[in-house]
Amino acid sequence: MLEAAQPRPLLERIERSRRAARQWSRLQFAAIWVAILAGIILAFAATDNVDVEWIRTWAPFILGGAGFTILICVLSIALATVLALVGAVGRLSTKTVPFAIASFYVSLVRGTPLLVQIYIIFFVLPQMSPVLILPAIVGGVIGLGFNYGAYMTEIFRAGIQAVPRGQIEAAEALGMPGPLIFRRIVLPQAVRIVIPAIGNDFISMIKDSALVSTIGVQEVLWRAQKAGRPTLHTPEAFIIAALVYWVLTIIFSFFQERLERRMARGDR
Amino acid sequence: MTSGYPEGVPIPEHIGDVIVRAKGIEKYFGKHHVLKGVDLDVYQREAVMLIGPSGSGKTTLLRCLNFLEEPTVGSVEIAGVQVEADPIHARTRRHEEQIRQIRLQAGMLFQDFNLFPHMSVLQNLIEAPTRVRGISHAAAVETAERYLGKVGLIEKRDEYPARLSGGQKQRVAIARALCMEPKVLMFDEPTSALDPELVGEVLAVMEELAHEGTTMIVVTHEMHFAQQAADRVIFMEDGLVVEAGPPEEILEKPRVDRTRRFLRRFLKPE
Numbered sequence: 001m002l003e004a005a006q007p008r009p010l011l012e013r014i015e016r017s018r019r020a021a022r023q024w025s026r027l028q029f030a031a032i033w034v035a036i037l038a039g040i041i042l043a044f045a046a047t048d049n050v051d052v053e054w055i056r057t058w059a060p061f062i063l064g065g066a067g068f069t070i071l072i073c074v075l076s077i078a079l080a081t082v083l084a085l086v087g088a089v090g091r092l093s094t095k096t097v098p099f100a101i102a103s104f105y106v107s108l109v110r111g112t113p114l115l116v117q118i119y120i121i122f123f124v125l126p127q128m129s130p131v132l133i134l135p136a137i138v139g140g141v142i143g144l145g146f147n148y149g150a151y152m153t154e155i156f157r158a159g160i161q162a163v164p165r166g167q168i169e170a171a172e173a174l175g176m177p178g179p180l181i182f183r184r185i186v187l188p189q190a191v192r193i194v195i196p197a198i199g200n201d202f203i204s205m206i207k208d209s210a211l212v213s214t215i216g217v218q219e220v221l222w223r224a225q226k227a228g229r230p231t232l233h234t235p236e237a238f239i240i241a242a243l244v245y246w247v248l249t250i251i252f253s254f255f256q257e258r259l260e261r262r263m264a265r266g267d268r
Numbered sequence: 269m270t271s272g273y274p275e276g277v278p279i280p281e282h283i284g285d286v287i288v289r290a291k292g293i294e295k296y297f298g299k300h301h302v303l304k305g306v307d308l309d310v311y312q313r314e315a316v317m318l319i320g321p322s323g324s325g326k327t328t329l330l331r332c333l334n335f336l337e338e339p340t341v342g343s344v345e346i347a348g349v350q351v352e353a354d355p356i357h358a359r360t361r362r363h364e365e366q367i368r369q370i371r372l373q374a375g376m377l378f379q380d381f382n383l384f385p386h387m388s389v390l391q392n393l394i395e396a397p398t399r400v401r402g403i404s405h406a407a408a409v410e411t412a413e414r415y416l417g418k419v420g421l422i423e424k425r426d427e428y429p430a431r432l433s434g435g436q437k438q439r440v441a442i443a444r445a446l447c448m449e450p451k452v453l454m455f456d457e458p459t460s461a462l463d464p465e466l467v468g469e470v471l472a473v474m475e476e477l478a479h480e481g482t483t484m485i486v487v488t489h490e491m492h493f494a495q496q497a498a499d500r501v502i503f504m505e506d507g508l509v510v511e512a513g514p515p516e517e518i519l520e521k522p523r524v525d526r527t528r529r530f531l532r533r534f535l536k537p538e
Contacts, residue, residue, distance in 0.1 A: 175372035
């Protein structure tokens, strides 16, 4: 009787102490973040660079660029996904022509800086033909999409290769033709494998999208520069821009982590 | 060295015409000569079991029959569709299509089942019939349910493969193959990846199929099963057929020394 009665309070005590430890750890975590942030803000304020009135006036303008940033990233990641899919099929092709073209694309893009690519698309290509004169936002999306497409090509390639060989053999043995096997058997399984990686790339892209400010896309950094320079308030402007990017990545990381956990749980 | 019925052995009455004919199958993996020229005839409604030590080439032979491995030399004919090995030239569209036609005649079961994990059991079963055979959704579902019932898993119809035991997965895989109404079923060590207590349920389904007159070619290490269900047992070693005949001949009084040695090693524990 005594032995049977014993475990219950013991387990409860373990559970209670664990919970307390977890809460304490969370509290410490929050306190450290607040302390570091407060330290930075105080140090900054002490340099006499903070004009609260200016911030109140201009912060909404800079923040308004967040919509543009997200719009550009969504369009670019969509373009990148399409390019990556085609690129991966080319990289995995046993035929020389598609393999060579896809490899050229990946090598060229990965071997040159994103900023240079954006300049070439926006400033150099229009010199070759007036047809290639693009609105800034289109140029930005093409630049980012083209660049990320090459990196994601390798992600997709790895994802497709991660689908077990036996899956393809089983489909072949059922008489399914190659394109059908790719579309119905390989691709759905590969997508599940690469979705977390696409989420990661989307978050990096939020930050890299700042580069398209250089061609005049009115996103967060462009607005910070426009607001800061003429009024000599660049410090506040850039710090606000940094905070906007940071908050955006925190928000999307949250969703990304949830997605990743759901994917890891595997098939229903 | 023939793999057909040895002379003087009466061919069982229920057996029909030749449905699978492989001629002079050779296979190299690099410089490794895995199959050294195998002829194989399989008759309608016949259950043929391939036995032999690992590395003897029996699995490779099976995979050559539906060109999951392209033979280096030889030809395969299944239900009137004939394909020659041609490893030198890039596959033409016509060659590709002939191979696909052969595969449509021959259902294949794998050691590790290879169910499609992103599809439910029912979707696994109707995918190829609807998209390859062009059968209507309703008709495919009806066929699928019939075969699911046959393997005793109708209640798992909407389950995903991850929720099934190994034995259940293999039974679903058998139902999936049957849904294509193949002329012959080929099993590549279908119980080797199973926990011992799950082997029986799969063998029971296979034995039932054999007794119903399903044409089947089975690579197996289950000697007891071969004895029960086989019409003909083929013993392979070193890429060649050593001996072939009815199970009571090959398994109980083999004529060739190497067969005897193999069986002694295998049957001793029982």
